[in-house]
Amino acid sequence: MNIVIENGRVIDPKHGVDRSASLYIADGKVAALGEAPAGFVAEQRIDASDCVVCPGLIDLGARLNSIEAELAAAVAGGVTSVVVPPDADPPLDEPELADRLVHRGAEIGKARVLPLGALTLGLKGERLAELAGLKKAGCVAFSQANAPVVDTEALLRAMEYAATFGFAVWLQPQDYWLSRNGIAHEGEVASRLGLAGIPVAAETIAIATIVQLVRDTGCRVHLTRLSSESGVDLVRQARNEGLPVSFDIGVHHLLLTENDIGFFNPHARFCPPLRTQKDRLALSEAAAGGLAAICSDHTPVGVDDKLLPFGEAKPGATGLEVLLPLTLKWAEAAHVPLPLALARITSAPAEVLGLESGHLAVGAVADVCVFDPCTTWQLTPEALKSRGKNSPWLGYLMAGKVKMTLVGGKVVFGG
């Protein structure tokens, strides 16, 4: 089907495109930008007046507890590819499970599903999962999600094995011993509220260990959800050294701090925990400077799982439908130009994944997001397609509304 998206502001961060132009799509790919290709006859014309036309968002972390609802939520949020961590029930540690997930995703036909295979069986951090088999079944990399590898030798062997095949390993840098009992950043707020703390050292010790093992094994590592200034510094040093290490930041950590816990607000419980204003600013600077990708860390949990005392409530927030508006909110507050902000959720995650997508050059897959950056909407449980209604932003106005989402040149949302 030939589609033309007209009158929009086309932003393709990877190629420095930011202009009013028409985007021509044919055979599921970008056919041209600006002038129609010879002989192009549009079967569908999409009016994108007042809208931004950008590559579909690539979310480096979204849990799909109920896959149909969550994939519908993804495209409603302009997300065209979702990386799914392996901490499902059961954990994604067998090729068959990955195969089933990929097929189910394709069947639903909304956002593309990119599973992370479990690095170890049952995510127990002991025995290796069948990495090559999982890869063949469609896993894009391997991860423990939030589960620790307590045994450093097991981590070393896993990284050696992954490096053998050139697989990337994604790790949540959080020292098990320093974080196992904690529920909030070990700082002023935790001291005041009597919440067990997780020190910054939980993150820095884990990063230091992982970086040393990268140095020794050459394994490509992506660190997920950094939370601290010191953590960012360590990764920056590793990158300056030329080590193959990248990282991402959950969008909530760019906007919230430990102070948002207020009087024990369970919606402000995250893993890793929200830290100080200084940490938040360092994360923001890392994102603004192009060092890190931004992701939603979409974690839908049931209403009852948040109606509990802070320390008993499940951590995490719904994210797929707020990734774009919250990224826009961050960009505005941090004075980041729109194309740079969009790069963090399109081309930057594509780079982490080594994907061909995440841009709008001629010949690229037509994964496209069309959104109105000025339209506001109120975040209510009803406004969300996701089953996860858990958000620290309930009741807030969000600026930025997705009008249409295309995956492979097919309209999967809006229109």
Added chain:
Amino acid sequence: MYNPQLNKDGELSHLLSIEGLPQRILTQILDTAESFMEVSAREVKKVPLLRGKSVFNLFFENSTRTRTTFEIAAKRLSADVINLDINKSSTAKGETLLDTIDNLVAMHANLFVVRHASSGAPFLIAEHLQRIGRDDVHVVNAGDGRHAHPTQGLLDMYTIRHYKKDFTQLRVAIVGDILHSRVARSDIHALTTLGVPEVRAVGPETLLPKHLDKLGVHVFHDMNEGIKDCDVIIMLRLQNERMNGALLPSAGEYFRHYGLTPQKLALAKPNAIVMHPGPMNRGVEIHSAVADGSQAVILPQVTFGIAVRMAVMSIVAGN
């Protein structure tokens, strides 16, 4: 700042934490408690302030002393008191905390006295009551996790005011396991709110929360320095389980450094008072000669506790 404890007129509707309460409310509670002191001395120890009201003691964590004093206080206010042993009832069968609350509200509860192992649990209940539009049902925090024990904090203030009269000239030391202590947090907020110029925290680094200075507290690791010239010494209970991890090597070593002995007490002002929220571990945090000595006011604290709890309950739930 929004404070879930106060109603729209700025009056106390729940007592969840000392933090954020204005001095006038703390003083109101202490003054009211003073007026109740004579009730306990009467032949008929009752006033009708909560007649016809139901007070539910919801203890999700074991306690004898606190629960008993709340029960006595509620009875002296003529309330009906229902004690729920939660460990053996619904939550053990999987009922959520808020389901339990809904059921008790349906039984026309007027006041919940809540003790819970999780910091913040009474806040959750108070917010839930607001959400369901029951601003006629009140919550008093009887200890939540490590967070707060506001009635203990208030009875400590009552005790200090009783013996020292004026808060604004005092040096007060809190000694021991402050990290795990809800009493310490409530005492710190109460002392600073009431204008005590110097509040000290004394303990080893492993038992002190980070950033205590942000709460207006001076930190001391050496007990001799920490209690020097103090007017009030508040000793905290050291739980045996603290010895299981890497926080402390042994009870003996702890006592040598942080136990209150007559020799150490001599460093404080001669008329200094010694307080303890109980139950005491003699020979761990306090020497018997001090616990039973003339400067200890540990038993009067218990007596004052009843009047303070009467005051709190009558203020939040009275007509």
